[in-house]
Amino acid sequence: MIKGEWQWRLRCKVLSLSFSPSNTPHSMSLLNHSCDPNCVIVFEGYQLLLRSVRDIQIGEELTISYIESLMTTSERQKQLMRQYCFECDCLLCQNQEKDAEKLDGEEHVWKEVKDVVNEVRYPKSKEEWEQVLARCQNLLSSNRGRLPDTNIYQLKMLDCAMDACINLECWEEALYYGSRTLGPYRLYYPGFHPLRAVQLMRVGKLQYSQDMFPQALETLKQAYNIMKVTHGTDHSLMQALLEIKEQCEAIMRMQ
Ligand SMILES: [Zn+2]
Numbered sequence: 193m194i195k196g197e198w199q200w201r202l203r204c205k206v207l208s209l210s211f212s213p214s215n216t217p218h219s220m221s222l223l224n225h226s227c228d229p230n231c232v233i234v235f236e237g238y239q240l241l242l243r244s245v246r247d248i249q250i251g252e253e254l255t256i257s258y259i260e261s262l263m264t265t266s267e268r269q270k271q272l273m274r275q276y277c278f279e280c281d282c283l284l285c286q287n288q289e290k291d292a293e294k295l296d297g298e299e300h301v302w303k304e305v306k307d308v309v310n311e312v313r314y315p316k317s318k319e320e321w322e323q324v325l326a327r328c329q330n331l332l333s334s335n336r337g338r339l340p341d342t343n344i345y346q347l348k349m350l351d352c353a354m355d356a357c358i359n360l361e362c363w364e365e366a367l368y369y370g371s372r373t374l375g376p377y378r379l380y381y382p383g384f385h386p387l388r389a390v391q392l393m394r395v396g397k398l399q400y401s402q403d404m405f406p407q408a409l410e411t412l413k414q415a416y417n418i419m420k421v422t423h424g425t426d427h428s429l430m431q432a433l434l435e436i437k438e439q440c441e442a443i444m445r446m447q
Pocket of ligand 1: 226227228280281282283284286
């Protein structure tokens with residue numbers, strides 16, 4: 193079975209608009225967990241799609257991740273035990289892979305960032321978004337040079353700052369934070385991962401909106417190459433991506 197060429201559709205009772213491992217419906221828990229799975233789940237309206245993201249041999253077990261990836265091995269183990277009552281012994285857990293990079297930087301600095309990131313609840317008003325952004329800006333500037341963007345809490349803070357800027361329509365600043373997330377996303381979501389495809393698409397759209405057409409096209413192409421495997425060419429997000437990519441190509445032809 194070749195990656196991206198197989199998917200299984202299931203109708204959901206609950207509408208979920210974004211990929212969220214913590215929302216994995218119980219029916220999908222029939223599949224075993226791996227922190228490095230060969231399948232992913234994406235939503236399309238009321239439908240849940242299970243898609244292969246690796247070539248899978250006959251008889252090979254299909255796996256998905258029940259939890260998010262931006263955690264150290266011990267945090268993943270704790271969450272899996274608390275929520276699903278088992279201990280994961282996948283290769284990533286055995287090798288504690290990327291744990292050192294995830295917690296790189298001064299410990300007292302990232303612990304403060306971790307606390308702030310964990311405190312943020314989805315803001316409901318412009319004023320709340322402004323408060324969130326101010327907090328992120330403060331910490332990001334005071335921690336400059338002390339915390340690499342690959343530190344998972346720093347990365348979550350950059351994501352948070354990007355979201356706040358998009359909500360407040362500060363496009364240039366949103367692109368600045370978004371661009372900084374792409375390297376760490378490549379590190380933590382290697383291969384074909386829906387979150388990386390979506391992040392590339394968001395950054396590509398920001399580049400497009402700021403007339404950075406060659407850069408936007410390059411970013412959108414990267415998003416396309418991942419999304420055709422993680423979402424498939426029929427997915428509505430893919431249609432939206434193709435539309436903006438074509439607009440970008442048309443503008444570049446005219447220049
Ligand atoms: Zn594992």
